[in-house]
Amino acid sequence: MSSRAASGTETLLHVGDEARGRLWADVLPRLVPDLRVRQWPDLGDPREIRYLAAWTIPQGLMTTLPDLRFALSIGAGVDQLDIGMIPAALPLLRMAETAIVDGMVEYVTMSVLMLHRDTPHYHTEQAATRWSPRRRIAASARHIGVMGTGMLGGAVLERLASFGFALSGWSRSPKALPGVRCHTGMDELPAFLSDLDILVCLLPLTPETRGLLAAPVFQQLPPGAAVINVGRGAHLVAVDLLAAIDDNHLSAAILDVTDPEPLPADHPFWGHPRILLTPHVASSTDPAAAAQFVADAILRSREGKPLPGLVDRQAGY
Numbered sequence: 001m002s003s004r005a006a007s008g009t010e011t012l013l014h015v016g017d018e019a020r021g022r023l024w025a026d027v028l029p030r031l032v033p034d035l036r037v038r039q040w041p042d043l044g045d046p047r048e049i050r051y052l053a054a055w056t057i058p059q060g061l062m063t064t065l066p067d068l069r070f071a072l073s074i075g076a077g078v079d080q081l082d083i084g085m086i087p088a089a090l091p092l093l094r095m096a097e098t099a100i101v102d103g104m105v106e107y108v109t110m111s112v113l114m115l116h117r118d119t120p121h122y123h124t125e126q127a128a129t130r131w132s133p134r135r136r137i138a139a140s141a142r143h144i145g146v147m148g149t150g151m152l153g154g155a156v157l158e159r160l161a162s163f164g165f166a167l168s169g170w171s172r173s174p175k176a177l178p179g180v181r182c183h184t185g186m187d188e189l190p191a192f193l194s195d196l197d198i199l200v201c202l203l204p205l206t207p208e209t210r211g212l213l214a215a216p217v218f219q220q221l222p223p224g225a226a227v228i229n230v231g232r233g234a235h236l237v238a239v240d241l242l243a244a245i246d247d248n249h250l251s252a253a254i255l256d257v258t259d260p261e262p263l264p265a266d267h268p269f270w271g272h273p274r275i276l277l278t279p280h281v282a283s284s285t286d287p288a289a290a291a292q293f294v295a296d297a298i299l300r301s302r303e304g305k306p307l308p309g310l311v312d313r314q315a316g317y
């Protein structure tokens, strides 16, 4: 008798958006034989829960699930799960499906082009009823640097290359990406930053990257550079960004992520003419594509095969 049959119906517990939970409850049992999907807080028999999929994990939940095979972040990042709560021996996965990548490529391309074509300047001029054309600069004369050249940063660099921008990337381990000047580690951070026009942050949030977008990094960017943060809000030190923009060292910032989220109504970012905000919408998991990813992960887990999107617990991403 298989362990599945011995211990009841294998269950995936979904914590999060109920519409996605309903879709998964409908789709997943057709992709994965003998699987039931439950929507938190309906645990049923906790001993039957083998797979946990969540954006954030409710306090105390982990200790009530004695027989998990893996936990999965419903997102590319895992910091929001508070991974210290997840037993070190339990495989932790993160979502790695194409919709997350496509959304991020769209968002960063849009943001880079807005900065490249001086959109913050024209917004300010429009508000003041001024007709103030600026000389157009060729994409090839702009240097874009992407911090984090993983699943998302790598795809973003590939897309930006098609416009002819000069490109650099920064990662923890050495990389070779076609058409991209690659830099590695803190030692090479100054060289990476020194001649960028636009800095894009696509790092995971870890103890090493928390607060990295701060005065020391801004000071190493050339005057007039702009910043795009699509990583996590806690990568950025808000007062340092405001000081760098108000001193006219940095020209503008586009921020999809803030700390905290939602951003409080009295935060100076809201009304700043050279800061453009979006409410953490750069990219997100597509529920149907994600169901395929989850099904594949469960089937692989059952067969003892390598799991997709496996997080390196030591590295924290």
Ligand code: NAP
Binding pocket: 075, 076, 077, 078, 100, 104, 147, 148, 149, 150, 151, 152, 153, 154, 170, 171, 172, 173, 174, 185, 186, 202, 203, 204, 205, 206, 208, 209, 230, 231, 232, 256, 257, 280, 281, 282, 283, 284, 317
């Ligand atoms: P990933 O595939 O794990 O890639 C992470 C990249 O960051 C890798 O290149 C890694 O270097 C680099 N890195 C990590 N720590 C570093 C350090 N200390 N110094 C230098 N480089 C470092 O992650 P991803 O899928 O591209 O996602 C990146 C992040 O985007 C997520 O963690 C999440 O926070 C954010 N995100 C935001 C949104 C949004 O809507 N705003 C949506 C999805 C994701 P190595 O290549 O050497 O490992």
Ligand code: GLV
Binding pocket: 074, 075, 076, 077, 078, 100, 283, 284, 285
């Ligand atoms: C969104 O922020 C994600 O990590 O997928």
